[in-house]
Amino acid sequence: MAEPTELRTRRPIRKNKKNTVKGQWRSQITGARPIEERPEAANARTELGHLEGDLIVGAKNSQVATLVDRKSRYLTMVALPSRHTTTVIPALQQALSRMDARLRGTLTWDRGMELAGHRLLTEASGVDVFFAAPRSPWQRGTNENTNKLIRQYLPKGTDLSLHSQADLDALAARLNNRPRKCLGYRTPAQCVALTP
DSSP: OOOOOBOTTSSBSSOOTTOOOTTSGGGOOTTOOBGGGSOHHHHHTOSSOEEEEEEEEOGGGOEEEEEEETTTOOEEEEEESOOSHHHHHHHHHHHHHHSOGGGOSEEEEOSOGGGTTHHHHHHHHOOEEEEOOTTOGGGGHHHHHHHHHHTTTSOTTOOGGGSOHHHHHHHHHHHHTSOBGGGTTBOHHHHHHHOO
């Protein structure tokens, strides 16, 4: 019997060992602090202020940044005209400045070059930035799961540039007021409000 060549997800079973990003410029971020240096409170989810972030990419090279608090699952979405670090860093600074001060402690990101200017972000906002290991999305599972919820409203292939910051704020508010089983069926907004 022949071995199947495709999985249910339609991706190949095996990947070519030569098809990696190891050693390429995009995986090299100067001064990147590894996730292992993140405070224990972030790992244990015992306090607010430990964010996970990522980009959601859409059609026509459009993107939106998402920031999710690990304890409360509170979501902030940021409209971005491009994914270049000179655009992303100021947009994240502005978003962090508008957030509840209790939510601004640390930020864990993947190895995307959009955060190559992480030191500028730390200097401007006081938020310490940590980086997950390459190709390890499970290290930012809270953000990955939240992005799946967002995809119910912004499916893959959507041109995200058509959505204004006000549209994204409204979507974030909708998800922040959606009860979550992991929060004992409270909403992220309630968790933030109930945490001293």
